[in-house]
Amino acid sequence: MDSLHHLLAGFAAALSVKYLLFALAGCVLGTLIGVLPGLGPAAGTAILIPLTFSLDATGAIIMLSAIYYGAMYGGTITSVLINVPGEAASVVTCIDGHQMARQGRAGSALGIAAIGSFVGGTLATVALVVVAMPLASLALKFGPAEFFALMVAGLCLVVGLAGNNMMAALLMTVIGLLFALVGVDPVRGAPRFTFGVEELYDGIGFIPVVMGLFGVAELLLAAEKRQTHMVEAELKSWMPTAAECKQSVGAIGRGTVVGFVLGLIPGVGAIVPTFMAYVLEKRVSKTPERFGKGAIEGVASAETANNAYANAAMVPLLALGIPSSPTIAVLMGAFIINGITPGPFLFQEQPALVWTVIASFFVGNVLLLILNLPLVGLWAKLLKIPFSYMCAGVLIFCVIGAYGLKQSLFDVWVMLGFGILGYLLRKLDFPIAPAILALILGPMMEKSLRTTLEISGGSFAIFLDRPVALTLLAVPVIVVGFLLFKPRSLAPLREGDSE
Amino acid sequence: MRQGRLIATGAMLAFCLFAVWQSLLLSLTDRLGPGPGFFPFWLALFGVVLALGLLFTTFREPATPATDEEVRILPYGAGGMRWLAIVLLMAAAAAAMEVVGFRLAMLVFNAALVIALGERRWWVIALFAVGGSFGVYYVFTHWLDVLLPDGRIWN
Numbered sequence: 001m002d003s004l005h006h007l008l009a010g011f012a013a014a015l016s017v018k019y020l021l022f023a024l025a026g027c028v029l030g031t032l033i034g035v036l037p038g039l040g041p042a043a044g045t046a047i048l049i050p051l052t053f054s055l056d057a058t059g060a061i062i063m064l065s066a067i068y069y070g071a072m073y074g075g076t077i078t079s080v081l082i083n084v085p086g087e088a089a090s091v092v093t094c095i096d097g098h099q100m101a102r103q104g105r106a107g108s109a110l111g112i113a114a115i116g117s118f119v120g121g122t123l124a125t126v127a128l129v130v131v132a133m134p135l136a137s138l139a140l141k142f143g144p145a146e147f148f149a150l151m152v153a154g155l156c157l158v159v160g161l162a163g164n165n166m167m168a169a170l171l172m173t174v175i176g177l178l179f180a181l182v183g184v185d186p187v188r189g190a191p192r193f194t195f196g197v198e199e200l201y202d203g204i205g206f207i208p209v210v211m212g213l214f215g216v217a218e219l220l221l222a223a224e225k226r227q228t229h230m231v232e233a234e235l236k237s238w239m240p241t242a243a244e245c246k247q248s249v250g251a252i253g254r255g256t257v258v259g260f261v262l263g264l265i266p267g268v269g270a271i272v273p274t275f276m277a278y279v280l281e282k283r284v285s286k287t288p289e290r291f292g293k294g295a296i297e298g299v300a301s302a303e304t305a306n307n308a309y310a311n312a313a314m315v316p317l318l319a320l321g322i323p324s325s326p327t328i329a330v331l332m333g334a335f336i337i338n339g340i341t342p343g344p345f346l347f348q349e350q351p352a353l354v355w356t357v358i359a360s361f362f363v364g365n366v367l368l369l370i371l372n373l374p375l376v377g378l379w380a381k382l383l384k385i386p387f388s389y390m391c392a393g394v395l396i397f398c399v400i401g402a403y404g405l406k407q408s409l410f411d412v413w414v415m416l417g418f419g420i421l422g423y424l425l426r427k428l429d430f431p432i433a434p435a436i437l438a439l440i441l442g443p444m445m446e447k448s449l450r451t452t453l454e455i456s457g458g459s460f461a462i463f464l465d466r467p468v469a470l471t472l473l474a475v476p477v478i479v480v481g482f483l484l485f486k487p488r489s490l491a492p493l494r495e496g497d498s499e
Numbered sequence: 500m501r502q503g504r505l506i507a508t509g510a511m512l513a514f515c516l517f518a519v520w521q522s523l524l525l526s527l528t529d530r531l532g533p534g535p536g537f538f539p540f541w542l543a544l545f546g547v548v549l550a551l552g553l554l555f556t557t558f559r560e561p562a563t564p565a566t567d568e569e570v571r572i573l574p575y576g577a578g579g580m581r582w583l584a585i586v587l588l589m590a591a592a593a594a595a596m597e598v599v600g601f602r603l604a605m606l607v608f609n610a611a612l613v614i615a616l617g618e619r620r621w622w623v624i625a626l627f628a629v630g631g632s633f634g635v636y637y638v639f640t641h642w643l644d645v646l647l648p649d650g651r652i653w654n
Contacts, residue, residue: 054644174546185535224578388616412593446538454532
């Protein structure tokens with residue numbers, strides 16, 4: 001009841017002209033980012049942060065969240081029309097979506113994707129409203145030991161699912177954590193790993209690193225390969241027929257459940273729910289042989305799960321302060337830039353902000369539906385932007401974003417350095433997602449662990465006395481053990497590093 | 500690919516060893532409990548173990564016939580030139596920005612980059628370069644209140 005009261009107040013704010021415009025701008029920019037192949041939601045959200053510098057905290061978070069779920073839908077357009085996923089989670093949509101386009105049913109595929117995304121996103125937000133506050137209330141009982149264990153569990157889940165090589169993923173986590181420790185020690189205030197460089201006293205900026213690892217690195221990869229010209233599929237209409245809608249109802253329902261449940265688990269990238277929803281749909285279908293040949297249920301299930309996941313992934317962030325993917329980590333960075341720490345206290349300390357943001361998710365989903373159904377043709381035309389201009393445009397935003405946060409050119413160099421590093425790591429198949437999450441969680445992890453050990457007088461036995469912390473620490477052991485014994489069966493799911 | 504992974508893992512091993520050494524220069528514990536070096540020390544030590552393990556497993560991997568693209572980790576050919584153009588122009592722009600400011604640095608950067616990436620129509624290049632430097636500067640500083648470098652030579 002309390003949640004409903006807060007949510008209504010949130011709607012009153014989210015429906016104000018100012019926040020509506022921010023949500024609309026975010027949806028448009030997000031869809032644009034999603035449409036452009038190579039730029040995923042993480043890079044897109046990071047490079048557009050400078051646009052929010054002058055906004056208030058609520059406006060900035062609303063706009064960046066809208067960019068995030070806008071990008072999640074935008075990737076569908078290229079998947080269907082040219083068989084190139086705009087972001088990793090849209091890979092599954094290519095399977096049936098592009099087949100539908102080749103049969104002259106591109107409009108139906110994009111239409112059902114928009115409807116599925118709307119239903120999945122909206123229902124997941126309803127579930128978020130129900131789940132987030134009780135979860136946050138529960139987390140308020142957590143001490144530093146539980147928070148440390150929770151962060152370890154989250155990172156281990158990312159390690160387990162992010163890369164093909166678990167040991168490489170673990171090593172990337174450690175490297176990310178070590179980079180996070182550069183700067184002033186959060187407990188004693190002593191400088192660490194700064195080597196007399198003044199700019200390092202504040203630590204290595206999270207945003208320049210993300211812009212480098214995702215934005216610059218992706219451009220470098222794209223520049224190396226000559227961009228292919230798109231072959232535009234024929235777009236006869238943008239609405240699926242009544243029969244196609246009826247056919248997709250079950251797929252949309254199941255996709256919502258799969259996307260939401262998996263979105264709650266830290267570390268599960270967006271590709272996992274879309275893949276699982278697709279496989280589930282194929283299993284329950286009476287005519288599974290149609291899948292891969294243009295089955296509309298294949299598009300509906302994957303796209304619904306994709307957006308349900310995107311909204312559900314906000315639950316661990318808002319209620320626990322744990323980002324479940326690199327894009328959510330960027331959003332967490334945006335919260336921190338604005339002086340807000342996501343987590344259980346958020347609902348107590350910033351109820352107006354958090355409920356306005358949640359209400360804006362509903363508004364954003366409606367805006368996406370309105371934008372995407374009639375404007376599909378327009379989005380498709382954006383694919384004709386030459387790579388040279390897209391590349392230069394993105395780099396301009398990267399420079400502004402890296403510099404603008406602290407007015408430091410040092411951060412522009414950091415971005416470029418991490419861009420080259422990201423390029424090499426991608427080529428060598430080292431997973432980047434664990435390092436990104438470790439980078440943002442590192443300072444909090446260290447603070448929690450050291451506070452715990454100060455309470456216990458330096459004894460690790462404190463973890464044995466706290467059942468929740470012990471259970472949370474046991475999760476990584478179970479997950480790591482499971483993946484060590486069953487690596488092959490999970491192989492298709494370990495992708496989607498950009499998300 | 501295998502050779503590249505071995506070199507990269509070796510670099511990470513060196514990084515972790517360096518972090519172990521640097522952590523030991525800080526206090527690991529003090530009278531209140533763990534000191535500033537405690538977390539980085541154990542973390543870096545864990546990293547050393549992982550890097551050694553990864554080196555060992557990568558070294559033991561059987562050599563598989565690799566495709567041409569897999570063999571070349573560093574950029575090459577025409578794609579390599581585009582790659583190099585982006586990196587060098589970014590570095591030059593970052594270096595020049597402090598002296599000549601955002602507008603001039605990005606004006607040259609934009610023009611040079613689109614030319615390097617294949618654009619040849621001079622009026623499009625000029626339009627994009629001016630819009631992407633002076634135009635963007637105006638929008639961000641006047642409308643969005645974002646401070647951008649003006650450059651030392653103008654002060």
